Amino acid sequence: MHHVNFSNNDGDHKVNPDRKKRYLTAKYGQHQMNLIKKRLKVEMWMYEQLQFLFDSDEDEDLTNIDIDLDEVLDLDEIKERKQWLRLNN
Numbered sequence: 001m002h003h004v005n006f007s008n009n010d011g012d013h014k015v016n017p018d019r020k021k022r023y024l025t026a027k028y029g030q031h032q033m034n035l036i037k038k039r040l041k042v043e044m045w046m047y048e049q050l051q052f053l054f055d056s057d058e059d060e061d062l063t064n065i066d067i068d069l070d071e072v073l074d075l076d077e078i079k080e081r082k083q084w085l086r087l088n089n
């Protein structure tokens with residue numbers, strides 16, 4: 001049997017000091033993890049390319065650029081992604 005306890009800050013809830021603090025985490029399936037990894041890889045690649053294209057090492061210079069990442073994720077080849085970035089920005 002599993003129990004979920006919520007504590008509030010006003011002191012109405014008694015906390016057992018001997019009880020270990022636990023955290024709820026989610027486990028993703030392999031397919032979902034692959035999609036997440038692909039998205040992160042594209043985000044990092046895009047950030048590096050924007051720094052190169054705008055010749056900037058500063059984060060502030062890249063804050064006003066609006067890119068639809070989902071459109072870029074639909075492109076499989078790096079050449080296609082570069083061309084898309086050049087045409088859409």
